[in-house]
Amino acid sequence: MSRSAPILVIDDEPAIRSIIRAAVEDDAGVAFEASNATTGLELARRERPALIVLDLGLPDHDGVDVCHALREWSSAPILVLSARHSDAEKARALDAGADDYLTKPFSTIELQARMRALLRRAKMGPVPGGDMPLIRDGITIDLANRVVTNNGVAVHLTPTEWDLLRALVTHAGRTMTHKQLFDAVWGRHHGDAQQYLRVYIGHLRRKLEADPLRPTLIVTEGGVGYRFTDGR
Structure with a gap:
């Protein structure tokens, strides 16, 4: 965790806040605390x-209401930490906008791992061509379905x-070095990377x-x- 990415802990139990703060600081993060x-x-x-x-279980408002209030303006990941174990309670929290749910008592190692996972996910933008098809200059690239079309006509690759x-x-938008591309496609470290790439880039350009x-x-x-251009 980074000190540029602070964690807010909302829990009325001082001992729990202390455990979470220590877990955050152990991962080089910084925590703010609130008891209500x-x-x-x-x-x-x-x-x-x-x-x-x-x-x-907060003293002034139910945590589900807090989820609703936060989701009116914030997209920050919410990890619910609660002694409520029922599936119905978990579903209520997740439906209200929580991203994950961990029941008390909990493992500090698991807590840290879940926080890191949520922070990683929050930083990830959509995968170009994957989460949504990439459309550029009449070309549509759908990585999930392994489909490429050129003005509606299927392109065989x-x-x-x-x-x-x-x-x-x-x-997309970032330069891939010859070595990075060679390793990603051929997965070996011998051969003339530039020559291999020159040939296959030529094939792609003729098709796209x-x-x-x-x-x-x-x-x-x-x-x-x-570099595959990002359209900007």
Whole structure:
């Protein structure tokens, strides 16, 4: 965890807050504490935490109501930490906007792992071409279904061409070096990476670019590698 990504703990039990704070600090993070819903919501607005650990049994408001209130303006992950074990209670919290649910008593190691997982997920943007098909200049690339079309017409790609396109598209907007692409597609460390890539990039450009000699989708970064443009 990073000190630029503070954690807010909303729990009325001082001992639990202390355990969570120690777990956060052990992962090099920083924690803010609140013993009730009102203070917790005020801290959330002021500190803009990257993650909120929330107890359901608060003295002034039910934790489910706090979830609803937070979701009116915040997309920060919410990890519910509660002694309520029933499936109905878990479903209520998750339906109210919580992202995960851990019952008390809990393992500190599991708590830390769940917090790290939520923070990682929060930082992840959608995978280009994966979470949603990527559409650019008449080309549609759907990685989930392994489908590429050019102005509505299916484009046939060989397995190697597909692997190369997937590596480029999932890093759209970022330059992939010759070595990175070679490792991602061929998975070996011998051979002439630049020559292999030159041949297969040429294949892809002939199938996808309006003008393969003046590519606008797959551009060359001289002496470094290639980049699939992100449309900006």
